[in-house]
Amino acid sequence: MSIYKRGANWWVHFTSPKGERIRRSARTQNKKQAQEFEDRLKAELWRVEQLGDKPRRTWQEAVVRWLSNTEHKADHNKDIAKLCWLDGFLADLYLDEIDRDVIDHIAEKKRSEASASTANRYLAVIRAILIMARDEWDWIDKAPKIRLYKEPKKRVRWITQDQARTLLSELPTHLADMAEFSLNTGLRQSNVSYLKWDQISLERQLAWIHAEDSKNSKALTVPLNRGAMSVLARRAGINEVYAFTFHDQPLHRTSTKAWTNALNRAGITDFRWHDLRHTWASWHVQKGTSLQELMELGGWSSYQMVLRYAHLAGDHLREVANRLDDTKLSQPANSETEE
Template identity: 55%
Template sequence: MLYRRKNSRCWWVRFTTPDGKEIRRSTGTEDKKDAEEFEAKLKQELWRVARLGEKPKRTWQEAVVRWLEETEHKASRQDDINLLRWLDSHLGSLFLNDITTDKIDQVARARSGTAPATKNRMVALIRAILRRAERQWGWIDRAPSVRTYAEPGLRIRWLTRDEADRLLKELPEHLADMARFTLATGLRRANVTGLEWGQVDLSRRVAWIHPDQAKARRAIGVPLNNDAVLVLRPWIGRHDRWVFTYKGNRITQVSTAAWYKALERAGIEDFRWHDLRHTWASWHVQEGTPLQDLMQLGGWSSYDMVLRYAHLAPEHLAEHAARIERSRTLTGTPSKPETISH
């Protein structure tokens, strides 16, 4: 039978298969005639499985459910959930065998207005699920190839102190304090929203991120400077588990309407929440923190990840730059720095 669920515009199908299994599934369409065709096709497929022993066809929704069950402790799990919610309207009613390279391209194009890097993260998630369906679950014979989008050269977006102050003044309390804490510690979004009081020791002025919470899967020790401690103290006692909450509940989203409105009021463009981490790293380098120490503070697994900040503090190279000064190369002896007027 066809029916509509509460708060759902699409038709749903419900029936019992020849082997007694109850099926409830979205047809992915608001058109009743298309929904009837979907129901007839689905019944035929399941009959062939039950009577002829053919390999059952699995749906994208089934794959998503199993993927989330098996990646419960993934550090970027919430990011996956957000992408999968958006993908459901495009892939939710499809069988895995029907998800082709062309279909994935079509879905990526439908996400208009997003950066190539964002599209690449989305298609990478689709590819990961389909590959697991092929190689581990045996649900499909072969996963389709996936095209990626060319990304522009890496650019570090960071705020000056004045810009940061303007932004913090425009944010509501919970977002402002989480942003201040990020600027003081450099922690990733998921580590801030998921921070528990059991991971904080204010008497020792330290916090820690467990390996299963860290992107590099290594524990991170987080020294808390004065700015971080001052942020945390007013939150003591508000919740018995989570550090940062909103109306008594754990915060999971930070890139909300309030965030974007605050950016607009502060006159700040092209800035993401993750750029707060870039800002923290940039401030460190500009104040002379060695890159090796920054790597440990930020929990990066590769030195290459911190080299992208090196250009922000070239002062330590001044001595080497002076080696080819014209006065030195002609006389063989260094000359006093000359003041150049503009």
């Protein structure tokens, strides 16, 4: 039977002129409408086969091909999670059916449950797939323009060294070691959580983050200062593979109840684990590290990424400003002027 019911909706099932088996939802509970859908679909496939028309492609076809093309991305699994959520809105649509109304509906739904920046990440995935379908695969002739939400400027939240010492004293040992290492190296949480001993040279006082584990897919060499070396000395011998563990396993999550309780006891508010990296960068700039040096140390992909810390360099720039101290542009305060 070419039309059958599956759940609440009717589905069509037939063989195309090319011998391919076609099985798709008609997205209707009305049998007559399902029959009309099947007739239109058969006509479209005939035009593709006999007249050379461009075949209509579905969103799911595009997702499968896009995931195959982007499986090298560091955040590939995050993309999959986003696409699973988007499947509830786009799974049954052809690419040419995804218009501004559909996009706006998705945007409003995601914005109602998440921040503007989170909603933008979902919209960016849709945009990337549609643009690739248009420009590289020639599956569609045009793609709708996707408007992103305006996002607040990126926050720079950092704490003083006294606050950091208080926080470390309140944390359980396994989190305190990770936090102290982060404050000395600026490494992201995942890079600290899964840092292996074979990525560390205690003799050379260096660590390495492999390209596949780096956010910008570039390998990073991490100089280890005295503070970082001290932490590693305490961790030596605890686990043969990983530098930082809890119950002999890497810590997948650091923003735990223990972290929150330690912040409360330390009297520190609005502070996330990632802000340890902001703190490390802020301390460096205040100590005179140039933004170019900071970019290389932190593994940022562009100079623009470190400009957020530029305003903290005021004390460092005072010496530069004082180079003009011997410039005399005005009369001494007690000098007499000619009448």
